[in-house]
Amino acid sequence: MILTVNHTTSYQYDAPMRAAVQSLRLFPSRFDGQRTIRWQVAVEGGIRGGSFRDGAGDKVEGWSMRGPVEEITISVTGQVETLDLAGVLRGHRETVHPFAYLSETAATWIDDAIETLAQEAVRGAKDPLEQAHQLSRAVADAIAYKPGVTHAHTTAAEALGLGEGVCQDHAHALCAVARAVGMPARYVSGYLHASEDGTPHEAAHAWAEVFVDGIGWIGFDPANGCCPDARYIRLGSGLDAREAAPIKGIALGEGEESLDVAVALESTQQ
Structure with missing residues (x-):
């Protein structure tokens, strides 16, 4: 499948800020399951700095x-063959040992x-493979998908207590139980183009990967009850979520910030 992405993120300030710095993790991973055909990331009025690929293989x-x-205004346009x-995250190069991902965080306590x-x-x-599948199903059963009941700082434990949440909560909960x-x-x-039955889905998406001995990293998406595929x-x-955030930044000044995001994905069957 060929997926075309148009993603715009805009931050507005009610008073001018002195300066701003952004760290962007908005580039498709390099592994056997996807090939970048074209990809462009731009920040309107911004100055491009250095780039690197971290120990997890992310640019x-x-x-x-x-x-x-x-x-x-941060804009992403591109096309990826999936x-x-x-x-299975086959062919992905990284140097961080899987055991590093046994660490708990505030969100996955x-x-x-x-x-x-x-x-x-x-x-x-x-x-272990069956364990991973059963953990993903357990999270899906325990946390019903319902937008608006959680927020960016909701923890896995809090979402489990509510019994409701969104893809971020499902991903945090799966990380925690694993x-x-x-x-x-x-x-x-x-990004996710559509749900498995073809229903349009919020294009910006999150899921979790579990390391299974003998296979490697495998993705699980409890919010949709499946493993990541060509969509x-x-x-x-x-x-x-904080560590994996596609956009991190800081603005110097006293203005209040507001955010607007628009993401559109289109598919072209090969």
Whole structure:
């Protein structure tokens, strides 16, 4: 499948800021499941800085803006050819050891409810692959998809307590339950063209990857009850949403910030 992306993020300030710096993780991952045909990232009025590929294999690029800054507009346009690898991250180069992803964070803290859900989910599983699938199903069953009930700082434990949330909450919860049973797991950011039945979906998306001995990293999307396939574009990963965020930045000044995001994906069947 060939997916075309148009993604615009705009930050507005009610008072001019002195300067701003952005760190962008907005580039398609390099692995056997996707090939970049064309891709462009630009910051209107910005100065492009250095770029590097981190230990997790993700490309990061820096931008800066000189004041007065009243608005920052980040645009992404591109086209990626994708292949369904049943969620397996085959051919992805990285140097970080999987055990680094056993670490807990504030968003993925393991409380008693997380621990109980994890242990019950893997009971009876024959091997690590089956454990990973059962953990993903358990999260999907425990947290119904419902926008508006959680926010950017909701933790996995809080979403589990509510029994509702969005893809960020599902990804955090899967990371937490996997780590609770000793399986490395990480948060993944990217794009999703549509749900499995063809229903349009919010294009900016998140899921989790679990490390399975003998196979490697495998993606699981509890929000949609599947493994990432040709409808997904993978951008980057981290221990949680904050670490894997496609856009991080800081603006110097006293203005209040507002945010507007528009993402559109189109597919072309080969």
